[in-house]
Amino acid sequence: MHSHSFTQPTAHSVGQTASHKTGQVFEHSLNTQDIRRYSRQLMLDSVEDEGQAKLASSHAVVIGLGGLGSLVARYLAGAGVGTITLVDGDTVDISNLQRQVTYNEMHLGELKAKSLFNELRKVDSKLNIIFKSIYADSKNLPTLISTADCVIDCTDNIETRKHINAVTHRASIPLFIAAASGLRWQALNLPQNNKRIGCYACLVEHIDVREDCLSKGVLGPVVGMAACHQATQALLFLAKRFNADIKWGHYLTGNASQGSLQSFILPPSSTCEVCHDPN
Numbered sequence: 076m077h078s079h080s081f082t083q084p085t086a087h088s089v090g091q092t093a094s095h096k097t098g099q100v101f102e103h104s105l106n107t108q109d110i111r112r113y114s115r116q117l118m119l120d121s122v123e124d125e126g127q128a129k130l131a132s133s134h135a136v137v138i139g140l141g142g143l144g145s146l147v148a149r150y151l152a153g154a155g156v157g158t159i160t161l162v163d164g165d166t167v168d169i170s171n172l173q174r175q176v177t178y179n180e181m182h183l184g185e186l187k188a189k190s191l192f193n194e195l196r197k198v199d200s201k202l203n204i205i206f207k208s209i210y211a212d213s214k215n216l217p218t219l220i221s222t223a224d225c226v227i228d229c230t231d232n233i234e235t236r237k238h239i240n241a242v243t244h245r246a247s248i249p250l251f252i253a254a255a256s257g258l259r260w261q262a263l264n265l266p267q268n269n270k271r272i273g274c275y276a277c278l279v280e281h282i283d284v285r286e287d288c289l290s291k292g293v294l295g296p297v298v299g300m301a302a303c304h305q306a307t308q309a310l311l312f313l314a315k316r317f318n319a320d321i322k323w324g325h326y327l328t329g330n331a332s333q334g335s336l337q338s339f340i341l342p343p344s345s346t347c348e349v350c351h352d353p354n
Contacts, residue, residue: 126314144229240275272324
């Protein structure tokens with residue numbers, strides 16, 4: 076990210092408001108247009124009518140709107156996630172266009188959050204899209220995620236990731252993380268309420284995750300691979316919640332040039348200040 080800072084958050088929304096953690100339940104019946112729009116995913120056992128209704132009443136917060144977040148948000152909108160909050164204080168730079176495929180030359184100099192908001196409105200005008208042109212930090216994160224069903228971390232620096240991890244863990248909100256560097260990509264799903272699974276802070280203790288695309292470079296499609304995996308995991312969770320057939324707490328690494336995948340289970344660290352429970 077660039078170092079531009081915007082102190083005034085900006086938010087807009089369109090369409091219907093979805094239910095969150097208020098205890099209210101709104102029924103989302105599928106009309107003929109919905110059936111046509113979502114026909115391909117309604118065929119899936121991992122979605123079906125019930126899952127589509129859950130997607131419509133879900134709230135996903137996407138933090139970081141670069142190559143990962145802009146693509147993740149596009150897939151969430153296309154799948155019918157009812158409320159999507161977009162968070163990023165950065166602007167579109169010409170160096171972004173190599174891998175951040177949602178933007179083009181017409182967006183140069185614009186706030187990413189506002190640009191992406193305008194693009195997603197073209198996908199489905201009924202969705203409730205909210206944008207916050209601010210950088211996420213320890214102070215604003217509790218408010219940003221307060222009504223979220225899941226948080227999708229698409230940021231590009233370790234300190235912000237640590238803040239997101241800590242806040243989602245305290246709130247027991249599932250967290251989906253991905254990153255890409257060079258020709259490799261990584262991903263991790265954290266339930267944030269399972270004592271047998273570590274958190275991002277535990278991961279940082281186990282391995283060196285400081286590589287990024289600024290120092291190592293990255294090929295555009297590799298970022299897309301990470302984003303597609305991340306969006307898939309989040310959508311499966313939102314459709315079926317903890318009945319979804321996904322793996323929690325597995326740190327996945329992909330080698331794009333070799334077409335290979337490796338993973339290991341992330342155990343909790345006994346010295347972690349975020350998730351360690353001495354009881």
